[in-house]
Amino acid sequence: MSQTKVEAPFVANNFAHFKNLVINGDFRVFQRASGSTAIGNGTYSTADRYKTQFSNDGAGTTQQYTMTDADRATTGHSFAWQWDVTTADTSLAAGQLAYFRHFIEAQNCSGLAYGSSAAKTLTLSFWVKSSKTGTYCCTIEKHDSTTYNLPLEYTISSADTWEFKTLVVSPTAGSTSLITGSGGDIAQDNGKGITLYWWLAAGSDYTGGTNNTWTSNTNHLATTNQVNWLDSTSNDWFITGIQFEIGDQATDFEHLPFDVQLQRCMRYYQKIADASHGGAGDAISGGTHYSGTAVYLTTIFHVPMRAEPSMAVSGGTNYFIRYSNGGNDQFDSLAIDDSASPHLFEFFASSGQNHSGGTAGHGCFIRTNNSAAKVAADAEL
Amino acid sequence: MFEGCTIKYNKSPMTGKNCSIQVTYPADSDGTVKSLSVPMKPDNTDYQEILEWVDAGNTIEEAD
Numbered sequence: 250m251s252q253t254k255v256e257a258p259f260v261a262n263n264f265a266h267f268k269n270l271v272i273n274g275d276f277r278v279f280q281r282a283s284g285s286t287a288i289g290n291g292t293y294s295t296a297d298r299y300k301t302q303f304s305n306d307g308a309g310t311t312q313q314y315t316m317t318d319a320d321r322a323t324t325g326h327s328f329a330w331q332w333d334v335t336t337a338d339t340s341l342a343a344g345q346l347a348y349f350r351h352f353i354e355a356q357n358c359s360g361l362a363y364g365s366s367a368a369k370t371l372t373l374s375f376w377v378k379s380s381k382t383g384t385y386c387c388t389i390e391k392h393d394s395t396t397y398n399l400p401l402e403y404t405i406s407s408a409d410t411w412e413f414k415t416l417v418v419s420p421t422a423g424s425t426s427l428i429t430g431s432g433g434d435i436a437q438d439n440g441k442g443i444t445l446y447w448w449l450a451a452g453s454d455y456t457g458g459t460n461n462t463w464t465s466n467t468n469h470l471a472t473t474n475q476v477n478w479l480d481s482t483s484n485d486w487f488i489t490g491i492q493f494e495i496g497d498q499a500t501d502f503e504h505l506p507f508d509v510q511l512q513r514c515m516r517y518y519q520k521i522a523d524a525s526h527g528g529a530g531d532a533i534s535g536g537t538h539y540s541g542t543a544v545y546l547t548t549i550f551h552v553p554m555r556a557e558p559s560m561a562v563s564g565g566t567n568y569f570i571r572y573s574n575g576g577n578d579q580f581d582s583l584a585i586d587d588s589a590s591p592h593l594f595e596f597f598a599s600s601g602q603n604h605s606g607g608t609a610g611h612g613c614f615i616r617t618n619n620s621a622a623k624v625a626a627d628a629e630l
Numbered sequence: 631m632f633e634g635c636t637i638k639y640n641k642s643p644m645t646g647k648n649c650s651i652q653v654t655y656p657a658d659s660d661g662t663v664k665s666l667s668v669p670m671k672p673d674n675t676d677y678q679e680i681l682e683w684v685d686a687g688n689t690i691e692e693a694d
Contacts, residue, residue, distance in 0.1 A: 291631060439673060543643035556673035559666045566661065582665060584640040587649035589669035596667070599643045601694055621662045630675055 269503040270353050272513045273298045274491035276313060276328045280520055283313040293629060296330050297514040298351055305345040305450060307338035307479040314487055323411045324376045325502065329489035332449065338479040347450040347479055352630035354555065355393060355435050355442030360495060363391060364434030368420035373445065374499035378411045379486040383476035388446035389418050395432035397465055400458035400472050415499045423462025439555050441630050445493060446470060449478040449486060515552040521624040524617035533624055535614040538607040543599035544571055546615060550592060550626060557589035558628035560596060568622040571598065573613035580604035583624065594626060632683055638691035640667065651680055651690060
């Protein structure tokens with residue numbers, strides 16, 4: 250039997266794979282939309298795995314930004330996430346805010362040893378650029394047991410210039426023992442483990458935090474130094490290359506193959522059909538007429554999902570069509586039955602979705618029937 | 631949370647019982663209506679948010 254020698258550097262490098270706890274840190278995956286889209290409050294609108302909170306008197310958009318050659322030469326990345334103010338809010342009320350979050354699944358935090366004296370030091374690094382200089386805040390939020398928050402300031406020093414930021418996350422920041430005590434535990438489950446925040450504006454309800462000090466106060470997420478990025482429609486803001494890793498210094502960004510990054514995103518959100526790509530007529534699924542009115546269908550997910558997902562539908566009058574027995578019927582939407590699973594959807598169209606016609610026992614298949622029709626599975630945190 | 635949405639149960643055509651919750655957002659200008667069909671499963675974060683919305687004094691509409 251022949252043997253193949255495996256060189257030591259190859260073995261060592263293998264252990265470094267998936268060092269980045271952030272998924273889609275290089276902003277290549279935008280399954281929902283990549284073009285300019287209004288910022289929602291509590292929604293995932295554009296970039297996969299990043300949820301926006303936007304409660305203020307202003308308005309804005311986000312989109313995928315394609316880097317110039319000069320951008321790539323500086324950052325080493327091909328894409329970024331772009332934010333723009335379209336309606337300014339120059340005076341934030343106490344409860345108003347603008348931020349986005351990235352949720353890290355709890356069972357992916359098992360190597361951090363939080364809740365023990367061996368809790369690891371972590372490092373958050375990213376590239377950022379904005380027309381608005383000044384102090385901004387990130388928050389590290391630890392879930393499970395007791396929720397603890399760590400506000401961390403960083404400064405954008407030069408307008409419209411890419412800057413690399415490194416924030417060290419000590420488990421004892423501020424000479425605290427919250428993370429090393431039993432309340433620092435993170436459960437080994439599919440819920441939230443650690444949430445990363447990037448603040449763009451924070452009303453006074455949220456700025457009671459002390460920079461680089463862990464707190465159990467769930468409102469002390471930012472500091473009073475946080476700028477109000479919403480104060481002008483001239484303001485923009487870009488970020489890419491987010492990496493969150495064990496250790497007290499930032500290491501080279503972990504570039505994953507696109508298919509790997511996409512599949513990691515699909516644990517949390519995956520498209521079933523999207524007619525915007527090729528016009529109406531995208532196949533969705535095949536199924537059976539359960540009755541003269543109701544058709545039942547199943548779709549197996551490309552990647553098992555984090556939990557039983559919701560079905561996200563962009564529908565409307567006659568946005569979908571069912572074919573069977575040489576005929577068809579147009580209908581408006583879809584709904585899932587109670588047999589939800591992380592592995593597949595069982596769903597139906599019936600009178601509640603404006604579906605009718607057909608014969609029990611006949612096979613059928615359904616397609617999109619409008620270029621705006623979409624169907625997706627959503628199991629985000 | 632759920633501003634302007636209608637939130638009602640879906641009834642299973644198979645069992646006649648409530649089988650999921652439909653969150654329907656206001657229509658876009660082009661007539662597109664976004665909705666979420668939410669399983670009543672504790673690990674689903676949309677379901678968690680609906681339960682918080684109910685705890686705040688709101689009521690899920692019965693299915694048609």
